[in-house]
Amino acid sequence: MAHINEDMLKLPGGYLFTEIAKKVSSFKESHPQAEVISLGIGDVTQPLAPTIVxxxxxxxxxxxxxxTFRGYGPERGYEFLRHAIAENDFRARGIEIDESEIFVNDGAKSDTGNFQELLGKDVKIGVADPIYPVYVDSNAMGGRTGDLGADGRWSNVVYMPCTAENEFIPELPSQPVDVIYLCYPNNPTGTTLTRDELKRWVAYAIEHNSLIFYDSAYEAYIQSEDVPHSIYEIEGAKQVAVEFRSFSKTAGFTGVRCGYTIVPKEVAATTTKGERIALNPLWSRRQSTKFNGVSYVSQRAAEAIYTAEGHAEIRKTIDYYMRNAKLMRSTMLSLGYEVYGGKDAPYLWVRTPQGITSWGFFNTMLQNAHVVCTPGVGFGPAGEGYVRLTAFGQHESTIKALEKIKTII
Amino acid sequence: MAHINEDMLKLPGGYLFTEIAKKVSSFKESHPQAEVISLGIGDVTQPLAPTIVxxxxxxxxxxxxxxTFRGYGPERGYEFLRHAIAENDFRARGIEIDESEIFVNDGAKSDTGNFQELLGKDVKIGVADPIYPVYVDSNAMGGRTGDLGADGRWSNVVYMPCTAENEFIPELPSQPVDVIYLCYPNNPTGTTLTRDELKRWVAYAIEHNSLIFYDSAYEAYIQSEDVPHSIYEIEGAKQVAVEFRSFSKTAGFTGVRCGYTIVPKEVAATTTKGERIALNPLWSRRQSTKFNGVSYVSQRAAEAIYTAEGHAEIRKTIDYYMRNAKLMRSTMLSLGYEVYGGKDAPYLWVRTPQGITSWGFFNTMLQNAHVVCTPGVGFGPAGEGYVRLTAFGQHESTIKALEKIKTII
Structure with a gap:
């Protein structure tokens, strides 16, 4: 009989957000009168912009x-969209990214999950901790993470803790890693790296022959001048970094499904004999074999983001969410919570009251305030003792949720 | 430095259709006056049906x-679509498939390519030969196919040749295989299996503890009564078979991107210790980790196929293509070619003139008739000596292409 991929069996329970959805749904069933407000999963609520529509x-x-009918499009995306991306997201910031380095996808989750397929099983990954679970889970399925300990740590993953104690700036890895996953502005902590801090990482990767898989799905939320929007703002990054981008949060595309990945021509990995193999053509081969391109309608939707009108409209929605973030920050701080993030990102990272675990506080919030948050520990061991709140709600609901949170103190 | 997945380097050149596109594009550049008609890649040409639009x-x-805005949908697809699929594609044919056994995807290529991730590296695959290249290529990337020989055969794949000599009915594998890939109506040969013939395969799989990965992307083209539309028409198939379906050819969705996969609850593989593991929850875990669902607009488009009006409209388009197929068959036969398929499928499988290889005849057709076909050998070693023609063209272009083919004799 066919053998299973046993690495998949090492994964704990379900995917984080699927688990949360189940708990919330069970609470709603037993409390049909309760108005439950979600500040949990990072999903947008505002409609698509008129120009996109x-x-x-x-x-x-x-x-x-x-x-004018269109059948199969190019696996890597239509030229019209790749050109708009290259012009607006990169050349406008003084970064030269060639259209052939851009791969349009159906969302960053697919590519951040699938990209590890290009690498050998012996590759050691390092992750900022806490982090978006897809990076570690997809590598676990790929057999690279060793065994999961009782402390929530995989034996073969190097964790770079980000906590209040180090101001959420991860330390460079203390042991050699082949691939470093970074996400800035960070999901879940909502914190950022400055240009100088990111420079250290690029320098480290160049010096140690590591790759950086950089997720900048939240770059549109950056307000501060000294926070880079793309890792390619840093000199040398094109030698070592793959960047994942998404329109999900930039333009409310969570139900439209479109994002993209940058694989610079210089980025390479090696055979065991030491031969350098460029990742760009390899990713192209992967995509043309296992992917058939993105919906034409979704690609035209994405193109519209780059028009003057489209851009102005999506900025308004981003401002709307950031107004939520500001209010959430000030309210939670005034209630005496320790709060991080929320300045250059739609996420707030809140320390749980002393002695209460992430899941414990998740339960308190759900039971007592009817508010859904995300337990920090779901993003990694260093997330224990925190919860994530998102600013993607309706403004009125967000106000209501904050009122209810006031009552649980 | 990070090591590459060296299994990926074993793959020959590019993906078949990418290679063909390059050759055609180079021909067009050197012959700007030539009107090139493609009967090559299996892409549809007729616009979407009004009800879908x-x-x-x-x-x-x-x-x-x-x-009414929708953000993230369920990774496995909206209930409205899964319900329509269960009712119309299965219950209407007397097959009970539960909605929880249906996984909506962005096209059959993704799932036929990704599904092998659930299996161990030691799994031996058997494929009907010739076949859609994705099955073998994705397993090659997964490290299961051994080495590629000069004869185009992978050392660790069991090939089940389908040629004129055996009337394109593959023999049961002569050595044990864990997974059998079948595609009926067949891409590329356009041939089918009758219900009785498919019964033999299900019985074989049950007896030998094999899995069948059944691709029925072309079921909508079936005209004959005794050809099954789904493998689940065969008793016992739910124990052993995963079925891949697509709206691409059913309703012209190659640019819309939607299909689905059936993973019955009974289908399982084992750990090396012999414990049975159901594939349905495992596939669900895979999808919720690496996939974020299909565009809402595409899912509503798919739902519309199952309305009375939508159904009638897509049948008209299928009839239109099948009229092409009929004309192509009769013309090619009258020109003295040996022709197979095209009766229950939009593909014709044409024997090349004696002494001419698949690629040789591809070149002749391109140079002399300005018609693009697909070299049979691109689908597997047993495809040598054949080319595939598709009936998806405009009717007028198809007539024109046939006129030009007449001139090359």
Missing amino acids: KAMHSAVDEMSKGG | KAMHSAVDEMSKGG
Whole structure:
């Protein structure tokens, strides 16, 4: 009989957000009168911008007529979108990214999850901790993480803790790692690295022949001048870094499904004999074998983000969410909570009251305030003792949730 | 430095259709006057049906308003679509498939490519030969296929040749295999298995503890009564078979990106210690970790296929393509070619003139008739000496292509 991939069996329970959804759904069933407000999963709530909607209608119309109908698109995305990305997200910031270095995808989760396929099983990964669970879980499925200990740590993963004690700035790894996963602005802590701090990481990767897988899905939320939007703002990064971007949070595309990945031509890994192999053509081979491109309508939607009108409209929505973040920060601080993030990111990272675990506080919030948060420990061992709150709610609901949180003290 | 997944380096050149596209593009550059007609890649040409277009516009409108906007959908697809699939594609045929056994995806290529991730590296695969290249290529990347010989055969794959000599009915594997990939109606040969023939395969899989990965992306083209639309029409299949379906060819969704996979609860693989592990929850874990669901607009588009109007409209388009297939069959036969398929499938499998290889005939067709076909050998060693023609063209272009093919004799 066929053998299972036993590495998959090492994963604990379900995927974090699936688990939370189950708990919330069970609470709602037993408390049908309760108005539960979610500040939990990082999902947007505001409708798509008018310019994006217009582009989508127009794309649907094209699909309805002979002559403009589109079948299979290029696996790596239409040129019109890759060009808009190269121009606006990079050249406008003085970064030269060639269109052939851009791979359009159906969301950053797919590519951050799948990219590890290009690497050998002996590759050692290092992750900022806490972090988006997909990086570690996909490597666990790929057999690279060793065994999961009772403390929530995988035996073969190097964790770089980010806590209040080090101001959420991870230390450089204390032992050699082949691949470093970084996410800035950070999910879940909402904290950032300055340009100078990110420089240290690029220098480290160059010096130690490591790769950096850089997730900047939240770059559109950056307000501070000295926080880089792309790792390629740092000199030398094109030699060592792959960058994952998403339109999900930039433009409310969580239900539209479109993002992209940058694989610079210089980035390489080696064979066991030491031959350098460029990752760009290898990723292209992976995508053309296992992926058939993104919905045409979604790609036209993404293109519309880069028009002047589209850009202005999505900025308004980002400001709307950041107004939530500001209010959440000030309210939680005034209630005496220790609060981090929320300045350059739509996430707040809140220390749980003393002696209460992440899941304990999740339960308190759900039971007593009917508010859903995300237990920090779900993002990694160093997340224990924190919860994540997101600013993606309706403004009115966010106010209501904060009122309810006031009552649990 | 990070090591590469060296299994990926064993793959020959590029993905088949990417290679063909390059050759065609180079021919067009050197022959700017030539009107090149493609009967090559299996891409549809007819616009989306009006009922589908209406559903997409309506979904876009929902996305434009607070209250009806949709963010992240369930990774396995919205209930409305899974319900429509269960009712129409299965219950209407007397097959009970539970909604929880249905996983909506962004196209069959993704799932046929990714599903092997659930299995151990020691799993031996058997494939009908010729076949859609994704099955073998994805297993090659997964390290299961051994080495590629000069004859185009991987050392650790069991090939089950389908040629004119055995009427394109593969023999049961002569040595044990863990997973059998079958695609019926077949891509590329356009041939089918009858219900009785498919019964033999299910019985074989049950007896030998094998899994069947069954791709029925072309079921909508079946005209004959005794050809099964789903492997689950065969008793016992739910114990051993995973079925991949696609809306790409059923409803012209190659640019819309939606399909689905059936993973029955009974289907299992084992640990090396012999413990049975159900694949359904494992696939769910894989998808919730590495996939974020399908575009809402695409899912509403798919749902519209199952309305009475939508169904009638897509049948018209399928008839349109099958009219092409009929004309292609009769013309090629009248020209003295040996032709297979094209009766229950949109593909024709044509024997090349004696002494000419698949790629040789591809070149002849391109140079002399300006027609693009697909070299049979690209689908596997037993495809040598054949080319595939597709019936997905505009009717007028198809007539024109056939006229030009007449001139090359």
